[in-house]
Amino acid sequence: MGEFIIKMPDVGEGVAEAELVEWHCKVGDPIREDMILAAVMTDKATVEIPSPVTGTVLWLGAEIGDTVAVKAPLVRIQVAGEGSEVEAVPMAETVTIAPSSPQRGEEARKADDRDALPSIRQPAPSSGPAGHLLPAGEKGKRSAADTLAKPLASPAVRLRAQDGGIDLRQVTGSGPVGRITHDDLDQFLARGAQPQLAPSGLAKKTAVEEIKVTGLRRRISEKMVLATSRIPHITYVEEIDVTDLEDLRATMNAARKPDQTKLTILPFLMRAMVKTIDEQPVVNATFDDDAGIISRHAAVHIGIATQTPAGLTVPVVRHTEARGIWDCAAEVVRLAEAARTGSALREELSGSTITITSLGAMGGIATTPIINHPEVAIVGVNKIMIRPVWDGSQFIPRKMMNLSSSFDHRVVDGWDAATFVQRIKALLETPALIFIES
Numbered sequence: 001m002g003e004f005i006i007k008m009p010d011v012g013e014g015v016a017e018a019e020l021v022e023w024h025c026k027v028g029d030p031i032r033e034d035m036i037l038a039a040v041m042t043d044k045a046t047v048e049i050p051s052p053v054t055g056t057v058l059w060l061g062a063e064i065g066d067t068v069a070v071k072a073p074l075v076r077i078q079v080a081g082e083g084s085e086v087e088a089v090p091m092a093e094t095v096t097i098a099p100s101s102p103q104r105g106e107e108a109r110k111a112d113d114r115d116a117l118p119s120i121r122q123p124a125p126s127s128g129p130a131g132h133l134l135p136a137g138e139k140g141k142r143s144a145a146d147t148l149a150k151p152l153a154s155p156a157v158r159l160r161a162q163d164g165g166i167d168l169r170q171v172t173g174s175g176p177v178g179r180i181t182h183d184d185l186d187q188f189l190a191r192g193a194q195p196q197l198a199p200s201g202l203a204k205k206t207a208v209e210e211i212k213v214t215g216l217r218r219r220i221s222e223k224m225v226l227a228t229s230r231i232p233h234i235t236y237v238e239e240i241d242v243t244d245l246e247d248l249r250a251t252m253n254a255a256r257k258p259d260q261t262k263l264t265i266l267p268f269l270m271r272a273m274v275k276t277i278d279e280q281p282v283v284n285a286t287f288d289d290d291a292g293i294i295s296r297h298a299a300v301h302i303g304i305a306t307q308t309p310a311g312l313t314v315p316v317v318r319h320t321e322a323r324g325i326w327d328c329a330a331e332v333v334r335l336a337e338a339a340r341t342g343s344a345l346r347e348e349l350s351g352s353t354i355t356i357t358s359l360g361a362m363g364g365i366a367t368t369p370i371i372n373h374p375e376v377a378i379v380g381v382n383k384i385m386i387r388p389v390w391d392g393s394q395f396i397p398r399k400m401m402n403l404s405s406s407f408d409h410r411v412v413d414g415w416d417a418a419t420f421v422q423r424i425k426a427l428l429e430t431p432a433l434i435f436i437e438s
Contacts, residue, residue, distance in 0.1 A: 001079070001080060002079050002081055003077070004077040005073050005076055006051065006052070007073055007074055008073075008074045009047075010070050010071075011047050016069060017070060018067070019041045019067050020064055021040060022039040022215075023060065026057065027060060029056070030055075031055060031057060033051060033054045034051065035050065036048045038075070041216065046215075046342065053077060056078045058076040061076075065215075151168040151169055151173065152179040153173070153179060154179075156182075157180055157181065157182060157185065160185060164185075166185065170188070171184055172184065216313070220311050224370055227370050227372070232409045234406065234414060234417060235404060236404075236417050236421050238402065238421045240403055240429060241389065242428055245268060245428050246265075252325075261330040261333050264329065264332075266329070266356065266381070267328035268325065268431060269356065269379070270302055270320050270328045271324075272424045273354065276427070277321075280419060283377040283416070283417075285411060299321065300319070300320045301317070301319065301352050301353045302355065302356060303352030303355035304316075304336065304355075306335070306336045308342075309340065313339045314349065314352060315339045316335070316352040325435075354376075354379070355369075356379050356380075357378060357379070358380070359382075363383035364382055366402050368404065371408055376412055377406070379403060379424075381401070383401070384399050384400070386400070403421060403424065403425070405417070405420070405421050
């Protein structure tokens with residue numbers, strides 16, 4: 001028998017490391033050739049790592065959330081014949097990471113109980129210089145004090161006990177290290193032990209769920225901290241009457257061709273921003289604050305903040321200045337779907353020069369958008385509401401919407417920010433102007 005070492009692959013030009021976001025195997029698992037072993041993330045692109053051999057997993061080189069250097073040992077596999085080392089070949093550049101299929105019945109209980117055990121793995125001999133990652137089992141070991149303070153049980157057992165009002169401290173665990181299993185809960189209830197309920201029938205909830213911040217959620221967190229810590233934001237909120245725009249949108253949608261995407265307010269806003277940027281190029285820029293260089297872009301690459309099952313992503317509509325209303329609408333829909341399904345390419349998730357963020361019908365009255373670093377401006381769309389508006393002689397119902405826009409005050413002065421928003425306001429309130437070329 002031999003040992004086969006799979007190393008972290010080069011997942012992109014200029015990428016020196018990647019974050020491990022999912023394991024599809026564990027120590028002791030038999031695997032076959034081309035079986036997916038793990039998924040790693042760099043920036044916002046995720047790739048799957050397949051096995052080039054058939055064998056048994058001996059060692060895993062990282063835990064979920066760890067950053068692994070390219071060419072560092074990732075998995076050790078016992079194989080028939082002689083072993084060797086190889087750099088894995090990524091399965092695909094972008095994938096959707098879906099939760100593993102839930103197990104059922106007794107198999108689920110056994111899996112839950114195994115998960116409750118502290119990881120115990122024998123460290124493998126070092127295969128490189130200091131700084132290589134330790135085996136996953138060497139991290140996060142439970143101290144004796146932690147074990148005594150908190151009953152040892154899997155998350156599924158804890159959830160069942162919580163739902164049933166059972167105090168796990170009253171249950172004797174029969175598993176290794178005194179862990180509590182589903183069978184222990186069954187025996188506890190069979191002995192006639194009653195769940196602890198308040199007189200009203202309502203049970204106290206004391207569970208605390210600890211969630212490690214990994215993958216895209218960690219990328220979002222780092223991006224937000226970077227933006228708020230380095231950019232002095234100024235937010236400008238303006239009320240816009242979109243009654244005429246909504247009438248025009250309804251008319252255009254009613255007359256659209258079968259192959260045309262239904263229009264939302266975003267394509268009109270995008271075209272209004274393009275016309276305004278011609279007059280206010282300062283907002284369509286990126287700022288390298290380390291080098292002290294502002295780059296004003298002729299191309300208008302608009303990022304569209306999109307909520308996905310994995311978190312917030314910003315796919316980019318490139319060269320909006322060269323797109324019409326219908327083209328903008330179709331590209332927004334295409335990119336949003338690609339982002340939600342995890343099929344967006346790396347270049348479709350980077351390179352924006354200004355961003356739009358919208359919560360749709362939940363947009364609220366006003367928001368304070370955080371700038372997408374290193375950009376210098378972001379436009380926030382709030383929900384449309386019918387409000388009474390005074391026309392000089394009476395109050396009339398009008399469809400009103402607030403724009404909440406934030407700017408990097410190091411680059412964009414308050415006057416320029418107000419001028420930018422006021423020009424967009426004029427175009428949206430008189431939407432025919434959007435279609436008139438200067």
